[in-house]
Amino acid sequence: MDISSFVLFWAAIFTSNILLTNFLGMCSYLSVSREMESSFGLGISVLFVLTVTTGLNWLVYRYILVPFDIVYLQYIVFIIVIAAFVQLLELVIERYAPALYYTLGIFLPLITVNCAIFGVSLFMVIRNYNFLQSIAFGAGSGIGWMLAILMLAAIRRKLKEKLVPTGLQGVGISLIITGIMALAFVGFSGIVQVQ
Amino acid sequence: MLLMILKDVAVLSAIGVSLATVMVIAGRWLSNYGECKIDINGKREVTITGGTSLLSSLSDKQIFLPSACGGRGSCGACKCKVISGGGPLLPTEKPLLSKEEIAEGNIRLACQVKVKSDVKIEIPSSIFNIRRFHATIAEIIDLTYDIKEITFKFAEGEKIDFLAGQYVQLESEPYNKVKERVTRAYSISSKPEINDALQLIIRYVPEGICTTWVHKHLKVGDKVSLTGPYGDFYLRDTQADIIFVAGGSGKAPIKSILEHLQVTGTSRRMTYFFGARTPKDLYLTEEMKALEQVFSEFKYEPVLSAAKPEDKWTGKTGYVMPYFAETIRDPKNTEAYLCGSPGMINAVQKALIENGIPTDKIYYDSFG
Numbered sequence: 001m002d003i004s005s006f007v008l009f010w011a012a013i014f015t016s017n018i019l020l021t022n023f024l025g026m027c028s029y030l031s032v033s034r035e036m037e038s039s040f041g042l043g044i045s046v047l048f049v050l051t052v053t054t055g056l057n058w059l060v061y062r063y064i065l066v067p068f069d070i071v072y073l074q075y076i077v078f079i080i081v082i083a084a085f086v087q088l089l090e091l092v093i094e095r096y097a098p099a100l101y102y103t104l105g106i107f108l109p110l111i112t113v114n115c116a117i118f119g120v121s122l123f124m125v126i127r128n129y130n131f132l133q134s135i136a137f138g139a140g141s142g143i144g145w146m147l148a149i150l151m152l153a154a155i156r157r158k159l160k161e162k163l164v165p166t167g168l169q170g171v172g173i174s175l176i177i178t179g180i181m182a183l184a185f186v187g188f189s190g191i192v193q194v195q
Numbered sequence: 196m197l198l199m200i201l202k203d204v205a206v207l208s209a210i211g212v213s214l215a216t217v218m219v220i221a222g223r224w225l226s227n228y229g230e231c232k233i234d235i236n237g238k239r240e241v242t243i244t245g246g247t248s249l250l251s252s253l254s255d256k257q258i259f260l261p262s263a264c265g266g267r268g269s270c271g272a273c274k275c276k277v278i279s280g281g282g283p284l285l286p287t288e289k290p291l292l293s294k295e296e297i298a299e300g301n302i303r304l305a306c307q308v309k310v311k312s313d314v315k316i317e318i319p320s321s322i323f324n325i326r327r328f329h330a331t332i333a334e335i336i337d338l339t340y341d342i343k344e345i346t347f348k349f350a351e352g353e354k355i356d357f358l359a360g361q362y363v364q365l366e367s368e369p370y371n372k373v374k375e376r377v378t379r380a381y382s383i384s385s386k387p388e389i390n391d392a393l394q395l396i397i398r399y400v401p402e403g404i405c406t407t408w409v410h411k412h413l414k415v416g417d418k419v420s421l422t423g424p425y426g427d428f429y430l431r432d433t434q435a436d437i438i439f440v441a442g443g444s445g446k447a448p449i450k451s452i453l454e455h456l457q458v459t460g461t462s463r464r465m466t467y468f469f470g471a472r473t474p475k476d477l478y479l480t481e482e483m484k485a486l487e488q489v490f491s492e493f494k495y496e497p498v499l500s501a502a503k504p505e506d507k508w509t510g511k512t513g514y515v516m517p518y519f520a521e522t523i524r525d526p527k528n529t530e531a532y533l534c535g536s537p538g539m540i541n542a543v544q545k546a547l548i549e550n551g552i553p554t555d556k557i558y559y560d561s562f563g
Contacts, residue, residue: 060210068206077210084214091225 003194005136008129011192012140018116019148020178020185025116029149030174032107039153042107043146047139049089049111050120053082054138057121058131071125078121086112116145127194151181234315239323243310249277250305259325260318261425263364265378266306272380272425273305280314328353328363328421333392335415338478341399342444343410344384347392347421354390355423357383359430359455360448360532362560363393363423367408379405382534382560383424384447386454393421398444428534428560430455435556436529438522439467440515440543445534446479448560452532457489464492466522468515470539472501474508516546526551533559 003011018024025046032042057078065071090108093101111117120141124134155177164173228245233252235241243252250266250273253259264270271291281303288304289297296302308314330347338344349355362382369376385394400406413419430452439449446469453467471477476499483495498515502508511518523529531547533540540561547557 064206064210068202070203070206073203073207076207080211080214084218087218088221091221095225 003133003192005132007192008133008194009136009140011194012137013144013147014185015188015190015192016194017144017148017185018120018141019145020182021189022119023182024119025114025145028107028110028114029145029152029178030171032110033149033152033156033174036150036153036157038107039149040146042110043142043149045107045111046114046116046145047142049082049086049108050117050142050145051135051139053085053117054120054124054134055131056081056085058124058129058134061125062131074122074125078118082117082121083112116141148178148181152177228311231310232313233310234313236317236320237315245310245312247310248306249275249281249303249308249310249314249316252310253305257326258318258322259327259422260305260322261325261364261380262306263378263380264306265376268304268307271304274302275305276301276317277303277308278315278317280310280312281308281316282311324356325423325425328355328423330392330419330421332413332415332417332419335413338396339476341410342396342478343399344394344396345409345413346385346394347419349391349393355393356390357387357424359383359387359451360428360560361424361426362428362448363395363421364425365395365405365409366420366422367405368412368417368419370408370412373404373408375404377404378422380425382426382428382445382448382451384450386451386458388455388458394447396444396447396450426560428532428558430532431530431558433530434463436524437463437465438519438529438531438547438552439465440470440531440533440535440539441467442470442535442539443476445536445539445560448534449532450479450483453483453486453493457486462491464524465490466494466496468518469495469497470515470535471497471499473499474502474506514542516543519546519550523550523552527553529556531557531559533557535561537561 012018016022019026019029028042032038060077060081061071061074065074065077070077086108090101093108120138124137129137152174156174159173168176226246230242231245233241233243233249233256235258241253241256241258243255248266250260250262260275261272262270263272266273268287268291274292274296278301281301284292284297284300284303285307288307291304292302328347329350331350332345333348334344334346336344360382362380364378364380366376366378367373381395381397383393384396385392397406397409399410428448439452441449449467456463467483469477469483477497480495480497487493487495496511496515496518498511498513498518499506499508500512500514502512529552531543531552533543535543540559544557544559548554
């Protein structure tokens, strides 16, 4: 795909936000967005893991899966790589940055099953990104995901003082808000074409 | 074709194995915290292998902090003071600590604190008294349709030293579909003078993992494991008047206290209110009534909240609270001992305070 990494980075944040245009990574997005603090913690973790695993998966894809002709196993391999990396990261953080571990600790295992992470790795393959593009796309998507969850958390904080119809409380109203946010983001989508 | 499949499997396995190897090596190297020392009350020091929770490190050394949930961070019973080496307060601990405890800064849940360096802690010295007992079920008696009294006989040479009113933790064995062991707290109903056995009064809780095990699966002769004694619900050694209030299986610790008093003798003025719904929820009534003859001033008052006309109940009815006013002689010189459900404890506590009993003289054991 012929698109500069710089443009791709910004496009991943705004015009093709992984969460708001592809609706990936919804579970933790909905369940953790109750508080700003945890949303930020999870956002940072997703950003970091997304950037690194996209790079790792690109290397694995390019130098293992393609040469051995087992591209069809990419789903399994990508998930194993993501899971192993998250585990490793957890060990490293616990050892060397206890304070950070206590902030992120409970979110890290959640990330293994965050489909945004897996989705980005798959997009990178489908769209034929090179290494630099993949990293840029991963980092951009991470920031985009974090932006989305922070926005929802902020809105939900405001919502706590508002009257929400009983049937819509919690996830219901969050999904409606997400829909409206998605509409706003889709408005930018014509600016850059990444598909 | 077969070769291709084999090659694919081999490559996939190679990826898996190499990642796993990296993980194992990293785990060995990163999670190795070496030997850590736990300094307890500045008096005793134990050396453990770092990396596990404070609660389990201590129990490996035969020091048993109370824990009703088995270390899952849901009961808050294992609170202790961690003076140094505990790291920052975790999000998993906050919900179980009060504002005052958080402000104090060093109250922690032992099951959540991981020992990664030398740690200094403070625990009540009575905890050293807590140990594990191996017991055989000697007798199971049905007290009511849903309450059983179980007698545990300790293994040869094991003796328990407890205060009347304290509780033990019983560990359930796996049964049917329940694969896990759970630990639940039950008050001792026998008197402390008997030290080679103990009795528990256990009420059946529908769907309760441990009570179902006790009621449907436990047989005479079975071997079980208990730890204890725990708790600060015990009789204070004063001359004040006493009001006991119990409901359901809350009779257990009060029975222990009364039987203990029967041995030591007392002239304290005591009233015992036992709240139940119907006559079939009452048990040990004759035994309790008989104690009225033993003590100089003791009254046992069962109070039924849902007695039907056909029950021909002639005793007190309704809730226990309205009867406090006529019972209390000198509120400032009265102690109250409550044991029952949290709802009952709250209501009774409120009524006692309204009747002028000082808050610090109300002792309770709530089945949270």
